[in-house]
Amino acid sequence: MKKYLSAIILFFVFSAIYYLGSFTKIPFADCIGFVLSIEKGEYETVATPLSHFLYINTGIFIKGLTGLHAIEASRFLVVASGAATVALIYLIVNTITKTQWTAITTAFVFGFSFSFWRNAEIVEVYTYNCLWISLFFFSIVKTFIEKKNFYIILSSLFLGIALWVHIENILLIPALFLFLFYFRMEKQYVYPSFILFILLFSSLSILNMSQGLPFNAFYSTGQSWVKDSLKQPPLQLIKDFFQSFIYLIYNFNIFIFFGIAGISLLYKTNRKMFTVFFIAALMVYGFSTFYLVPDNYVFFLPFNIIFALSIGYGLSSVKYSSFKRFSWVCLLIPLSYVFIFQIVILTEKGKEVNSLKEYKGGISYYLLPWMNDNIGILEFTIDHKIAPEPIDWMTESAKEYIQILKSKGYTDNEIRKL
Secondary structure, eight states: OHHHHHHHHHHHHHHHHHHHTSOSSOOSTTHHHHHHHHHHTOOOOOOOTTTOHHHHHHHHHHHHHHOOOHHHHHHHHHHHHHHHHHHHHHHHHHHHHOOHHHHHHHHHHHHTOHHHHHHTSSSOSHHHHHHHHHHHHHHHHHHHHHOOTHHHHHHHHHHHHHHHHOGGGGGGHHHHHHHHHHTTTOHHHHHHHHHHHHHHHHHHHHHHHHTTOOGGGGTOOSSOHHHHHHTOOHHHHHHHHHHHHHHHHHHHGGGHHHHHHHHHHHHHHOHHHHHHHHHHHHHHHHHHHHOOSTTGGGGGHHHHHHHHHHHHHHHTSGGGGGGGGGGGGGGGHHHHHHHHHHHHTTSHHHHHHHHHTGGGTTTHHHHOOOOTTOOOHHHHHHTTOOOSSOOHHHHHHHHHHHHHHHHTTOOHHHHHTO
């Protein structure tokens, strides 16, 4: 009971942290498109990589149920999902290690990790996606550690639902199948689990085909991102790998050491569970590293969850028990972002990037996770500002949303504040 009380406390603590740092105005990138879809209230009827079927429909449901503005409904969904994911990280590590301080420390390390924190502060699909993935990992751990076989069925349920949130989760299917193979003797659980997953997975195509889309619409975007990723020269692939390591350092700083220790420890103590998580991590990390899109850092989040769990397991090792007295340093992680920002802004390259990206907040947009008092896409669009790079795909959605707001009686000054 104590661990669930701690999880509830963590949920409210991080809800407050994420809410206080949340965007003041609708940020750039995909945010305006998500808010616009929820504002229009037209439920998604197809499940494609760009429709984010379950995320959009959940946002619309929350807006209709609570009467909240589309912006606030989006904020609630993102912040609540983020805080719930942190609480789940705590529960998973507590289940593995049976050690309270390592579970709490890991929750703070992950909750303060840049990529996750940033996505809990804007209107994006990724914290909601992480919630379902964490439930999937929670089920795996419960089965391996506590031998609660009903979680075998829940593992397929949660991953199947996660596919309806973001198609990247298809990369976790090999890990699920390996997990089911390891427990193949538990036929009364494995067979229903496998059938349930196949039903949830196949229903993506069934839904799309009923709307006149092709069979492969659930994973095909019509873009050449994946093909272009495979055509990169060897030197670029090396640079991509180096960049992925920079992401890892920026997210987990000194705690990377404990993550590596946790990987080694799990390999020695529970080879089967190690292999399931290793396959999941390898698939996600490999794809995310070489995926040729500007914001590929967000695709590492499922891997980051796995690595955070490794950090917790590493901290639980008897060899590092003395670190308990220093575990409070995880609370200083936010200061590291400020420190790095202050250094980078003084460099010539930093000044150059800050000037180029000034239209959306400069380099702080990329180095600081909190988004309060930010520059908004609506004020940028309504004031007819020009960006030094193509952002037409954002401003078109912004213009449509501005017209909807004006039809509801909003003035230009009121819109600038949203």
